Amino acid sequence: MTLQTHKLHIPDYEQVIEVIDENVGLHAFIAIHSTSLGPSLGGIRIYPYPNKEEALQDVLRLSKAMSYKSALAETGLGGGKSVIMADPRTQKTESLLLSFAAAVDQLNGVYIAAEDVGTCAEDMIILRKRTPYVVALPTSTSSGDPAPFTAFGVFKGIQAVAQQIWGSTSLKSKKIALQGLGHVGAKLADLLFWEGAELILADIDSNLVETACRKYGARSVLPAHILETPCDIFSPCAMGGILSEETIPLLRCMAVAGSANNQLAKRTDGKLLLQRSILHAPGYVINAGGIINVSCEFDPSGYNPATARDKIAKIYDRLLLLFEQAAKEGKAPSQVADEAGEWKLLHGIGKRLAPIHFT
Ligand code: NAI
Secondary structure (H helix, E strand, O other): OOOEEEEEOOOOOOEEEEEEEHHHOEEEEEEEEEOOOOOEEEEEEEEOOOOHHHHHHHHHHHHHHHHHHHHHHOOOOEEEEEEEEOOOOOOOOHHHHHHHHHHHHHOOOOEEEEEOOOOOHHHHHHHHOOOOOEOOOOOOOOOOOOHHHHHHHHHHHHHHHHHHHHOOOOOOOOEEEEEOOOHHHHHHHHHHHHOOOEEEEEOOOHHHHHHHHHHHOOEEOOHHHHHHOOOOEEEEOOOOOOEOOOOHHHOOOOEEOOOOOOOEOOOOHHHHHHHOOOEEOOHHHHOOHHHHHHHHHHOOOOOOHHHHHHHHHOHHHHHHHHHHHHHHHOOOHHHHHHHHHHHHHHHOOOOOOOOOOOO
């Protein structure tokens, strides 16, 4: 047995586990922030972190955000996440995934894995060979790639932003600067295009930008300039931590609404957006489409994409209520969302009643 797991004691987290299997080049962390509303569920991120401290910080932040995301979306799930320190393009092997799956299996369903940046639905099929605690497989009974559902939720969230600012959900001729044309960003660009939005696109992969610009008659900007591009809505759909003391003063938009997880470098940075009168749709509220979709796998009658779509559409109402409450209390929407999430976790509001059966 070459798989080694060590428990790390991190305050405010139920379990944090370091996973090492030198034989297959596996070094990973699994963080379970909270199971107070149900078993924790969150994606596996494979990313070439420069060191283990950064990987650990990332998994802690991401798993906590999953707790809040699921609490607000009322999925009956807790918050967990995992990160594998590797380059997904060159180091993601079947033996690495299987070894990681063995570590997931040891947790007996307290952590349920799915895809995230660096993993895909096909990888979940490999994990499933070693553990039942995996969802979002590309099979007839599972929910498949969550990205289209996440993109639809972000689209509904952008409509809520438009309603809040301009009094109409119409995005016709609205300038939307989109950062990241990956699984979510590409699908969001499509939805926005057909709604009449004027797209400004950036990605570090210039091929993706070129293809999308041709497809949508869009304008491109260099990735380094997307934040300061004049637009109506800035939509971050790449990596987290992009809204900070340094970057918020550069923004030239009326709202920020995108899929990226952990957009604020610090929780308090939401206030800086409020001070600049920039409306922010908190990441874990607007990007909950993926988790809502996956949670529908646990419906007693089985997974139905139409049920998932209808639940995800409610992100529109959830955000409008949040904006209204934030305006009334003079707080940043991110602060109001954090407070609502904490309240639900503390009081078990939305707790799953029936256990999930894995086969
Ligand atoms: P992805 O890995 O498919 O796409 C990310 C894209 O961003 C890539 O095309 C990459 O080249 C680009 N990118 C990276 N750094 C960039 C930079 N500095 N400037 C411009 N482009 C850059 O990831 P995916 O699945 O589309 O997710 C995007 C974000 O949404 C991530 O933060 C993820 O955690 C979050 N998210 C994704 C969900 C999903 O269902 N896939 C669910 C909830 C959140």
